[in-house]
Amino acid sequence: MLGHTVGPFSHPPFINFVCSSLGVREKRTGGHRIILDLSRPVGDSVNDGISKEDYSPTYCSIDDAIRIIISLGPGCLLCKQDIKHAFRLVPVRPEDYHLLGFKVAGTMCITRSRSYSRFVQRSTNTLVNHLILNHVSPATRRAYNSALNQFIKFCRCKKVAFCPASVSTVLAFIAFQFAKKRALSTVRVYLAAISDLHCVNNLPNPVDNPSCTYAFKGYARLHQQIVDSRLPITPNILVLIKNQLVVSSLCEFDKIIYWCAFVMIFCGFLRIGELLALNFEDICVAKDSSLVSFRLSHSKTDQLRRGHWVHCVRASGCICPVRAVQKCLRVRFASGAHCGRLFVDSAHRIISRSMFLSVLKYCLRNHPNVSRFNTHSFRIGAATTAARRNVPAYRIKEAGRWKSDCYQRYIRDVHVNPALF
Template sequence: MQGILSSVAPSTLRSYTKAVARFLAFAEGLEGPPPWPASQAVVLQYLAHLHGRGLAAGTMRRVLAAISFFSKAGGFPDPCDCFEARRAVEGWGRAAPRVPDQQRPITLPILRAILWEVPGVCWSSYEAQLLHTTFVLAFFGAFRAGELVAGSRRDPSGRALALRDVAVARHKVAITIRHSKTDQRGRGVTVLLRSSRDRAICPVRAIQSFLVVQPHSPGPFLVHRDGSPLTRYQFAALLRACLQAAGFPPKEFATHSFRIGAATVASVLGLPPTAIQRLGRWRSNAFRAYIRPARAIRC
């Protein structure tokens, strides 16, 4: 059983656990057999309940995935593998199409502007170097936040970028990403970053400078002076502070805006779709939704 639970990312397991707990709370309020193992009838009732509450079809699909996962993990038949459940969610999704998020891209002018504000937002030169490095890494590598920073100060997953995964040469840096959203089995991928003529935003120069002061203790690469990891919450909060200081609306951006910006800038510069797909390590045409020149703030 433990092996099955370990087959999904820790964040996915937490999400599944919460979804099933809410399902069980609903099922316990119904008359009939015990709520678990789940039955198709109760699953269909729960879907109707969620639809009545206005939940999106994507949310209901995640609920079905959670119930299905724990049912099969416990050796029970999958109550979600039925025509009615699949078609109901698909129909509700067509009736209310998913509205894409409206996050703006962080473009090169915005990157330069927020990097300028980093020293004033951070309380020490070390923290400024840490944040500067995180920002340029996120942009030039088109990284997801979870590929770079820890989920929390005590994140046991070990999925944050590790010091051992950063290999520096004179004019390039090789970043090994051992796990990602689309690589839960940890096959790994190497991202090659090259020097930029603009020293203010050069990722190679930033990483080389940060390595001079980085504690060099085993574990995450992006750490504070005391060795504790930079967390996703801190990354997001400091990004908002820099955006605010630079005069941009923080609510219209998120850490994912670096990845959106990388795809948008690449498209504006004329890179072909296949190159953009490789840049962000997308396995499908999902990268097209990240190209948002119309959402870019003109600087």
């Protein structure tokens, strides 16, 4: 990408978006030239709307060069300079961007001058482009794409362009989300996605405008916080899950696998994505069976994928991470598996979030508040249990890999000595 193309977009970026066909011609010097054919379809093309009498280009000819040489006389110097991508240097008005669209692999793009749009020229080196496109994690990119779809739908309803978006459009979008009582965290992601779209394409960022900043601050001050109704899974609830798992119709193999998953996600303060991504090589059990360690290759707070080791000590009772892992490894080894994902059921399917949640809901089906439990209830329960046992705040943050005081939102129905914090 040389910086003269914006996209791809999943929806038309303009209401009157014109999509023209692409062509490819071989260069005499080697390689190929991609052409945006603005003359098709004949009779209804972009070029058909341009007056040939008023806007027909005239090029310098060899006769013009000879005439200049004759006029200057003997001894004059003549040079020829070839400007690469010359037509890309011709400015295009932003009002005409909608006329320069094309479609590739089901997505829409816009081509326009890089000089006028003040693009930062990107290297054609594929590695540089790869680095630019991967400045955020795949999960963040998916969240941004989902957010942009919401913004695009809004802009299409309002019949305004979403890229580049105006400050007034972003302000209207913030007000629209406030009227819909959208969660503050959701709107924050929406604005981050809009900002990322403009920054990556080196367009003026409307989100940075002071008006947008003040509008979002007002949103944060006035909107009603949504009460988190999720319940914690504490040791007592875990015992209930264990009892229901034992009498379930699952085979013995699956019972061992799921119980290990339930114990590990609780004792390790894990997120569901961190748990289900564990592989055999990430698990290490001490020789004296006093400790089990597992390495998180990536997590929400480890965007650079440096990895993080979680250590769980042996415990008495049925909620013992060491014994749960040892049983899990035994049945997995017995099935002939020695590598790959740790959590695989008897049908050789990698356990997904929906499968995990389905078994959890089944085990809690008789609980009066079963709808208020989900995969994050284990992490909430781990923090709540630690606080009830007067574990110092810094240890709770360390165990849950929290970098701020947001861990306090996970602690439910417990009075903690402020001196510990």
